[in-house]
Every structure is written in structure tokens, then in C-alpha cells.
Amino acid sequence: MSCEQLEHVDVLIVGAGLSGIGAAHHLRSDCPGKTWAILEGRGSIGGTWDLFRYPGIRSDSDMFTLGYSFRPWTESRSIADGSSILRYIRQTASEEGIDKQIRFNHRVVRAEWSTARARWTVTAQRSDTLETVRMSCGFLFVCGGYYRYDEGYTPDFPGMERFAGRIVHPQQWPEDLDYAGKRVVVIGSGATAVTLVPTLAQRAAHVTMLQRSPSYIVSLPAEDPIANAVRRVLPARAAYAVARWKSVLVTMLSFQLSRRRPGAMKALVRRGLERRLPSGYDIDTHFKPRYDPWDQRLCLVPDGDLFAAIGAGSASVVTDRIETFTETGLKLESGAELEADVIVTATGLNLLALGGLQFAVDGREIELPETMSYKGMMLGGVPNMAFALGYTNASWTLKCDLTCEYVCRLLNHMDEHGYVQCTPHNRDPSVAALPAIDFSSGYVLRAIDQFPKQGSRAPWRLYQNYPRDILGLRYGALEDGAMEFARAAPAVADEPELLAVSG
Numbered sequence: 307m308s309c310e311q312l313e314h315v316d317v318l319i320v321g322a323g324l325s326g327i328g329a330a331h332h333l334r335s336d337c338p339g340k341t342w343a344i345l346e347g348r349g350s351i352g353g354t355w356d357l358f359r360y361p362g363i364r365s366d367s368d369m370f371t372l373g374y375s376f377r378p379w380t381e382s383r384s385i386a387d388g389s390s391i392l393r394y395i396r397q398t399a400s401e402e403g404i405d406k407q408i409r410f411n412h413r414v415v416r417a418e419w420s421t422a423r424a425r426w427t428v429t430a431q432r433s434d435t436l437e438t439v440r441m442s443c444g445f446l447f448v449c450g451g452y453y454r455y456d457e458g459y460t461p462d463f464p465g466m467e468r469f470a471g472r473i474v475h476p477q478q479w480p481e482d483l484d485y486a487g488k489r490v491v492v493i494g495s496g497a498t499a500v501t502l503v504p505t506l507a508q509r510a511a512h513v514t515m516l517q518r519s520p521s522y523i524v525s526l527p528a529e530d531p532i533a534n535a536v537r538r539v540l541p542a543r544a545a546y547a548v549a550r551w552k553s554v555l556v557t558m559l560s561f562q563l564s565r566r567r568p569g570a571m572k573a574l575v576r577r578g579l580e581r582r583l584p585s586g587y588d589i590d591t592h593f594k595p596r597y598d599p600w601d602q603r604l605c606l607v608p609d610g611d612l613f614a615a616i617g618a619g620s621a622s623v624v625t626d627r628i629e630t631f632t633e634t635g636l637k638l639e640s641g642a643e644l645e646a647d648v649i650v651t652a653t654g655l656n657l658l659a660l661g662g663l664q665f666a667v668d669g670r671e672i673e674l675p676e677t678m679s680y681k682g683m684m685l686g687g688v689p690n691m692a693f694a695l696g697y698t699n700a701s702w703t704l705k706c707d708l709t710c711e712y713v714c715r716l717l718n719h720m721d722e723h724g725y726v727q728c729t730p731h732n733r734d735p736s737v738a739a740l741p742a743i744d745f746s747s748g749y750v751l752r753a754i755d756q757f758p759k760q761g762s763r764a765p766w767r768l769y770q771n772y773p774r775d776i777l778g779l780r781y782g783a784l785e786d787g788a789m790e791f792a793r794a795a796p797a798v799a800d801e802p803e804l805l806a807v808s809g
């Protein structure tokens with residue numbers, strides 16, 4: 307290790323999205339003595355909610371659970387549009403002065419841990435000045451989301467180059483795209499497609515949702531009547547807590563019912579569809595998936611807007627496969643043709659683990675697929691590093707808030723006992739390795755091999771269960787036998803001079 311002078315912070319957060327701003331809040335309030343900074347690869351705050359700009363962009367879970375535990379969501383809509391969510395994140399950052407500690411345009415590419423020095427050396431590439439920046443930190447908190455920012459996923463459809471109209475991916479929605487009066491085909495059946503279709507249908511000549519196979523789609527009120535009623539009688543914080551717990555319980559109930567009694571859940575979803583779609587609509591072809599509910603993420607539509615657009619004739623669903631793009635649209639395997647002026651490939655994300663960082667521990671390169679995650683937030687054999695990854699069956703922030711609380715407890719515990727290093731054990735041969743996410747969705751299956759594994763039992767198993775995680779992460783023992791703590795190693799001869807940064 308060279309003796310260069312590095313700027314040092316106690317905790318370095320990677321990413322200024324929903325999770326990174328939440329992490330900074332928790333550090334400020336629970337570990338006030340710690341110095342910290344955020345390195346953000348882009349030029350702005352908000353992550354997902356700043357990147358995605360397609361028409362109608364909104365949450366597909368309620369804001370009482372997607373919002374932070376510490377900051378009530380006070381707007382009337384519980385399924386909120388992207389710009390309101392972005393405003394909420396930005397306000398949190400500015401009111402707490404977090405935004406002043408973000409270094410923008412710093413993409414972190416590598417982190418090297420030295421046990422002798424009990425610190426990470428982190429390398430970032432600046433996208434504005436093209437400089438390489440190095441910093442050191444005692445603890446690294448990766449809040450980099452779960453997918454690639456530079457491009458979404460588009461399958462290699464035959465004949466794409468022949469199409470004379472515009473092809474657009476929702477992750478890079480062109481500001482100048484005028485779809486008014488145009489024929490639009492949206493390829494896909496996930497959350498993005500079901501959001502786009504009714505919104506585009508308000509101005510387009512017609513919108514066709516072209517899907518290979520159907521998804522489960524459930525309508526929810528955009529404004530939660532119970533939450534709004536509670537707000538009228540309770541102060542904001544208390545009302546938020548009630549609305550939050552109500553949402554947690556309803557979501558858990560729906561997930562448990564889907565897993566234990568899939569037939570009953572299918573019947574419930576079906577009844578909702580029959581009520582909202584025109585009579586005689588071919589539900590079996592277009593809305594009856596081949597898998598069980600929650601084998602893939604359930605799609606929510608606020609106030610049945612997708613079904614209303616279908617009922618009004620401004621949108622329709624086609625279930626078929628693409629044979630080829632043509633000059634004027636799409637030729638399908640059934641022989642049918644779809645004419646289009648604009649084709650939107652709502653075909654998903656490219657997943658990316660831990661912000662794409664390359665890790666090394668004492669000179670040994672870490673291969674993420676060979677690691678096992680500890681409590682779904684640290685990695686076996688990787689010291690002083692946590693990551694924020696939310697639930698797949700409930701709102702992201704529920705888990706990330708708990709992860710932040712745990713990290714703060716861990717840091718305070720280490721200070722109290724004079725520890726400088728905490729490392730979840732490396733692979734225990736009695737724990738079987740399982741995929742990190744047990745979803746059958748294409749975007750998960752395409753990338754799951756590049757992610758750390760989860761284990762077959764606690765604390766390596768991801769239970770995706772909020773009440774259980776409250777017990778484990780908020781109240782569970784930190785010294786649990788699977789986490790190893792160490793005190794400072796004897797002084798190292800070539801220890802570099804370190805520059806403290808105020809937090």
C-alpha cells in the first residue's frame with residue numbers, strides 16, 4: 307500500500323438515491339459523532355426517481371411503506387407519481403443538510419480492504435473532470451440500487467433496424483417524443499408496461515400492449531381511504547404509523563395467501579378483473595398467468611386505469627410472440643401484424659449487484675457469486691461493508707430503514723467495545739447456498755448468477771418478512787456467533803497520514 311495522503315471518513319455511502327439519503331439520515335441521528343460522505347455517480351439526487359422520466363412514472367407500492375419510517379408521507383395519493391417521490395427524497399436531503407455532503411459525478415469502481423489498517427481504500431471515477439479519486443473509510447455502505455443505469459434490457463428482436471418509426475426504451479425516454487395521435491405498441495407486461503399503457507392512451511391514437519405471456523394485475527385505490535380517514539383524526543406521525551402498519555399487514559397477508567393458498571388468491575384476482583373489464587373480455591388469454599401469484603412480482607394499477615383504457619377502446623392487449631419487426635410495425639408468430647408509429651420496449655432492467663463495485667480484501671479479489679449474504683445486508687468474508695437492498699415482496703424502504711438501523715447499532719457497538727473490524731464468517735459448509743431472489747421473472751433469471759447467494763438458514767437466509775426482520779435487525783444480538791469482531795492491529799510502519807472530513 308502506498309503512502310499517499312487520502313481523505314478519510316468514518317463511513318462512506320455509495321449512492322444518493324432513496325436508500326443513500328435514508329442511510330445518511332440514520333447516521334446523522336444515531337451515530338452523531340461519525341464523519342461521513344456520499345459518493346454519487348450521477349449529477350443529481352434521487353436515483354430511480356430521477357432517472358426514469360417516462361409518462362405516468364409512479365410507484366407500484368404504497369408510499370406509506372415506500373416512504374421513510376422517519377418522515378411521514380403526507381400527500382393524498384398513496385400510489386404516487388415519480389416527481390412527488392423525487393421531491394420527497396430531495397426535501398429530506400436538503401432539510402437535513404445531507405445534500406451538502408454529496409460528491410456528485412463520482413462513480414465508485416473499486417474498494418480494497420486492508421485488515422492491517424482496518425480501512426477501505428475506495429476508488430471513484432469522476433464523470434465531470436475524468437479524474438480518478440481515492441478516499442479511505444472505516445465502513446463502506448453501498449446504496450447503489452440493483453440495476454444498471456447506463457442501459458435497460460432490450461432483447462435482440464429480429465428486424466429492429468427495418469422499423470421506420472421510433473423505438474424507445476422507458477429507461478431512456480426522449481423528452482421530445484410526440485406520441486399524440488400516433489399508434490403506439492408497448493412490448494411488455496410488467497409494472498412499467500401497465501403504467502405506460504393507460505397514460506399514453508390519453509393522447510395516442512391507440513396503444514397496444516403486446517405481451518408474450520400475462521402477469522397478475524390488481525387494481526388498488528390511488529388514494530387509500532383508510533389512511534386518509536386516519537389522517538383526519540390523528541397527528542401526522544401517528545397517522546403515518548397506522549397507515550404504514552396497515553399496508554405492511556395487507557401486503558403480508560396477500561403474499562402469504564399467494565404462497566399458501568394460490569388458488570384462493572387467483573380467484574380473488576380474477577373477480578377483480580371480471581368486475582373492471584368489459585363483459586365477455588377474454589381474461590383467460592390476456593390476464594391468466596401460467597405461474598402462481600407472487601412467483602413473480604404482482605403488478606398494481608391505481609383505480610383500475612389500465613382496465614378503464616381497455617374498456618374505453620383506447621388501449622388493447624395482444625398476447626403473442628414477435629416474429630420480426632417490419633418497416634411499419636411488428637409481425638407476430640400467429641401471422642397477425644401490428645401497425646405502429648412508435649414502439650416502446652418495456653422489456654425490463656439489467657440487474658447489477660452492489661453498484662458494480664469490484665471488492666478486494668487484503669489483496670484477494672472478491673467474486674460476488676461465491677459469497678453468501680449475511681442478514682441480506684453484509685457479505686461473508688467481507689469486513690466493514692453493508693449494502694441496502696429492499697424487499698422483493700414489499701416496499702424497498704421497509705428493509706432499507708432496518709438495514710440502516712442495524713448498521714448504526716453495529717457501529718456504536720464497535721465503538722463501545724473498541725472493535726475496528728466486523729466480519730460475517732466466510733462460508734459455513736453446513737449452510738446450503740440458494741439464489742438471492744426466488745422469483746421466476748426473466749430479469750431475475752438473466753442476472754441472478756452474478757449476485758451473492760443467500761443461505762438455507764438464519765442469519766444467511768432472506769426471509770422477506772418485515773416483522774421478523776424488526777426482531778432480528780432492530781433488537782437481535784449483534785454478537786451472534788456468525789459475526790466476528792476484532793480490535794485494532796498493532797501500528798503499521800507505513801501508515802499514511804489521514805485527513806479527517808467533518809460529518
Ligand SMILES: Cc1cc2nc3c(=O)[nH]c(=O)nc-3n(C[C@H](O)[C@H](O)[C@H](O)COP(=O)(O)OP(=O)(O)OC[C@H]3O[C@@H](n4cnc5c(N)ncnc54)[C@H](O)[C@@H]3O)c2cc1C
Pocket residue numbers: 320321322323324325326345346347348351352353354355358364365366367368372412413414415449450451452453455498660661662663694696700701702703
Ligand atoms: C420504474 C421503477 C419503479 C419502482 N417502483 C417501486 C415501488 O413502487 N416500490 C418499491 O418498493 N420499489 C420500487 N422500485 C425499486 C426502486 O428502485 C426502489 O424502491 C428504490 O428507489 C431504490 O432506491 P436505492 O436508493 O436503493 O437505489 P436507486 O434508486 O437505484 O439509487 C441508487 C443510486 O446509487 C447510484 N450509484 C449506483 N452505483 C454507484 C456507484 N458505483 N458509484 C456511485 N454511485 C452509484 C446511482 O447513480 C443512484 O443514484 C422501482 C424501480 C423502478 C426502476
